[in-house]
Amino acid sequence: MKKIRFIVFVCIVFAFSGCFSQPMFYATALHKEAVGVTIARSTPYNCTVLGEIEGRSDTELGAMGANLQTLRDSAINDAKNTASQVVGANKRIMLRVFNEMAICMQGNRPVNCTEREIGFIRSYRLNAQVFDCGQK
Incomplete structure (x- = not known):
């Protein structure tokens, strides 16, 4: 009887162990086509503005591995992937980030935490201009 209770207890513990684990944060992977996309600090010369994109x-909440820098890097990868799809293959592409915003949850309300992480980080958004700088 004790053996059966022990087996039932172990089964219940294993069944509920997945409910209490923290989720993992997985950053957006950089696509092969987007590897050559560069970030410019100012408007590049001799390039054509194609428009604006959003990286996100x-x-x-509470995901392991999620912090301000990892979410920013993931948003940049998302922007580079989008830019490479917009411009196409065999082009030199540059992005100029002009707006960034991180959202954290403090209590039950979202707050801007772009400068420093306050509470649990929830999302990161950036807006960038896309430049076509000619053939590779």
């Missing part, structure tokens, strides 16, 4: 990264 979201996570679950």
Whole structure:
């Protein structure tokens, strides 16, 4: 009887162990076509402005591995992937980031935490201009 209770207890513990684990944050992977996309600090010369794009990264509250820098890097990868799809292959592409915003959850309300992480980080958004700088 004790053996059966022990087996039932172990089964219950294993069944509920997945409910209490923290989710993992997985950053957006950089596509092969987007590897050559560069970030410019100012408007590049001899390039054509194609428009604006948004890079974004979201996570679950309390996800392991999620911090301000990892979400920013993931949002940049998302922007580079989008830019490479917009411009096409065999082009030199540059992005100029002109707006960034990180959202953290403090209590039950979202707050801007672009400068420093306050509470649990929830998402990171950035807006960038896309430049076509000619053939590779």
